[in-house]
Amino acid sequence: MSRREAGFALHSWLAPPLQSGALMQTKQSSPWPVPRISPPLVFLGLLGGCGAASPEQSPVEVEGRTASTPSELTGRTRYDASCRPFNAALIDRSMFYARVVNESWAFQTCVRNTMNARYMNCNDPNASLSRSQQIERALDTMQIANNGIAFTCDDTNGDASAFNQGYRTPYQVTIFTQNAQNETNGDWPTYGADAGGGDDYEPWNWRTATMLHEFSHTMDYNHIDLYCRGTCGDSTCNFCSDPTCAWTTRCGGSGTPPSSVTSLATAGRAQQEYCAFRNRGDDTAYYQGGDPAFPYILSECAHNLIVESHEACGKATADGACGDWASLRLLSSWTGTASTEQSDTASCVCLDDPRKMVALRTSSGRALTAQLGGGGPVLTNYSDRVGAWQWFYMIDQSGGSLTSGDSVQLKSHWGHWLQTDYSVAGLTRKSHAIYRSDGLGPIGNGTSVYFYNTYVNPVTLASEPRYAYAGASTLAYSSALGSGSEYRFTVERPRRDTLVYLGATSIGRYVRIDSLGSWLAYADRTASEIATGSQRVRGEAALWLVDHNGGELMSGDSVSFETFYDDSYMYLGVEPGTGQARAETGIGPRERFVVTKVSGGDARIRHDDTIALRSATGHYLTAVSPGSGGQLTNASTLIGLPQRFTLRHVSQHDQPRPTW
Numbered sequence: 001m002s003r004r005e006a007g008f009a010l011h012s013w014l015a016p017p018l019q020s021g022a023l024m025q026t027k028q029s030s031p032w033p034v035p036r037i038s039p040p041l042v043f044l045g046l047l048g049g050c051g052a053a054s055p056e057q058s059p060v061e062v063e064g065r066t067a068s069t070p071s072e073l074t075g076r077t078r079y080d081a082s083c084r085p086f087n088a089a090l091i092d093r094s095m096f097y098a099r100v101v102n103e104s105w106a107f108q109t110c111v112r113n114t115m116n117a118r119y120m121n122c123n124d125p126n127a128s129l130s131r132s133q134q135i136e137r138a139l140d141t142m143q144i145a146n147n148g149i150a151f152t153c154d155d156t157n158g159d160a161s162a163f164n165q166g167y168r169t170p171y172q173v174t175i176f177t178q179n180a181q182n183e184t185n186g187d188w189p190t191y192g193a194d195a196g197g198g199d200d201y202e203p204w205n206w207r208t209a210t211m212l213h214e215f216s217h218t219m220d221y222n223h224i225d226l227y228c229r230g231t232c233g234d235s236t237c238n239f240c241s242d243p244t245c246a247w248t249t250r251c252g253g254s255g256t257p258p259s260s261v262t263s264l265a266t267a268g269r270a271q272q273e274y275c276a277f278r279n280r281g282d283d284t285a286y287y288q289g290g291d292p293a294f295p296y297i298l299s300e301c302a303h304n305l306i307v308e309s310h311e312a313c314g315k316a317t318a319d320g321a322c323g324d325w326a327s328l329r330l331l332s333s334w335t336g337t338a339s340t341e342q343s344d345t346a347s348c349v350c351l352d353d354p355r356k357m358v359a360l361r362t363s364s365g366r367a368l369t370a371q372l373g374g375g376g377p378v379l380t381n382y383s384d385r386v387g388a389w390q391w392f393y394m395i396d397q398s399g400g401s402l403t404s405g406d407s408v409q410l411k412s413h414w415g416h417w418l419q420t421d422y423s424v425a426g427l428t429r430k431s432h433a434i435y436r437s438d439g440l441g442p443i444g445n446g447t448s449v450y451f452y453n454t455y456v457n458p459v460t461l462a463s464e465p466r467y468a469y470a471g472a473s474t475l476a477y478s479s480a481l482g483s484g485s486e487y488r489f490t491v492e493r494p495r496r497d498t499l500v501y502l503g504a505t506s507i508g509r510y511v512r513i514d515s516l517g518s519w520l521a522y523a524d525r526t527a528s529e530i531a532t533g534s535q536r537v538r539g540e541a542a543l544w545l546v547d548h549n550g551g552e553l554m555s556g557d558s559v560s561f562e563t564f565y566d567d568s569y570m571y572l573g574v575e576p577g578t579g580q581a582r583a584e585t586g587i588g589p590r591e592r593f594v595v596t597k598v599s600g601g602d603a604r605i606r607h608d609d610t611i612a613l614r615s616a617t618g619h620y621l622t623a624v625s626p627g628s629g630g631q632l633t634n635a636s637t638l639i640g641l642p643q644r645f646t647l648r649h650v651s652q653h654d655q656p657r658p659t660w
């Protein structure tokens, strides 16, 4: 049994909304971003500042939380109505970094070593276990948690925060980010041209750290922010005047808590000192070596891994270094603790995003379907289109890049895992071995694969291989791999990492998909509406670019456009004729467009390039002027002015003060 499966608890999936008592949560916030001076001092300085607020001490009631959206660090990410497209693009990329870093051996070694050196369990799970057990459980928690992640973007309590919501519970995780977040780095996919005036790896050092830090809070890991230490040179900061500090060494006491101090609750202001005494036998030990709280150890290791990897490995992202577009080049190992400087000649490794969004097609072209998003059998004859029920999250358990023979798990849109009987109705992960049909080698977009699991009979303990095959209507299994095509599936894994606006060049308007009303597409949004309109106005115009061949976007590629609005997948599509373009719930032939670069230069398509989009009918998407209705139609076999669109990356220009 793998470490990730060990100890995973079964929970009711359709959990009721949290009871009112459970709504009383402790809000946790982190002080990111701040300039990194040195790892131990940056947190000390912030938290120990004169009169530093401790917002995390007061329970905050969250209203409107529901348990309706199960997904996780390796699952679906949801944005609520407060998130602008820029927030979504930023969060999506931050989560990619967080997933890869969280999987890396260097990161896990850093966390393990740092916890050994300084971790203190002040108010964390597993307080009664040994330190080594606490460390392994904490690392487990970051791997196996089956929570949902929902982001809200109007947090006013610092840069990011999250709520404790129960150790390993399947409820929705909510992470708050600040609406004003404004990252000025110019070129997100490639670590950029230093446009923000900082280092090439910024802001991903900070954002990765934030995501992992906050995620751990949702798993009930804490930091303790009340203390007696430190003086500020004036009487208002003399915490020794607080009677609960009298026993501490800092305030002239013995350093041994009196018998009345039995818990954090009775330690009053001296909580850090009490925790240090309880964990390390020394009330002055709390910040020796850096912040001892798990969330800060995570954020420090994540931050420093990215910085140190950049020094040793250069650019971290795919187009600069690695083969897969969703991979990072990171140190392959870590020496010492989070604050240990790593060798600039240390070896590096390319690590893929462990979460791969894939569809699997049968030999007849149908896409495996988790009807209703999961909870039943996997259908084999339902659709040749790909939408929410056909996208699966494939989790590569073995790390590295996806290769023939790897162990993977498959998760449906609503968070159900593919089981050993090939239903997609379970709440616990089950592993499957995946192989290339033609033998060894990498598994990527377009690869033919077969897969199986080894079922262990719980009574006889006999092992039985179960090879998946496409039955007449559902996915089924056999004890041997057949030679027929029903045992083979084609992996589809388009590139999907850029959120764009499509500007109709001839009329100065932007394409949008009406996802709530007519289900039609228009070219009628003004730049002003895109810049300052409501989240719905902006969200319907922000489209994830789905590049079907998986590489860089090049002239001649087949692409689709996906809306991110309201947690549903919606795609730009056309009718069989030359009428108005539509919103569709899946990608079929009429939701694919061949992109042609018309702005000249090389074939690679970049931000602000001009393109034309040819549909399956052979017609080009055409912007009708607002005075004539503002529709987006499928009308012309030629590329004239109304068929030209400017492709604009949200990450480049969707700032609080747009420049266009």
Ligand SMILES: [Zn+2]
Pocket (backbone or CB within 6 Å): 028, 029, 030, 213, 217, 223, 295
């Ligand atoms: Zn925190």
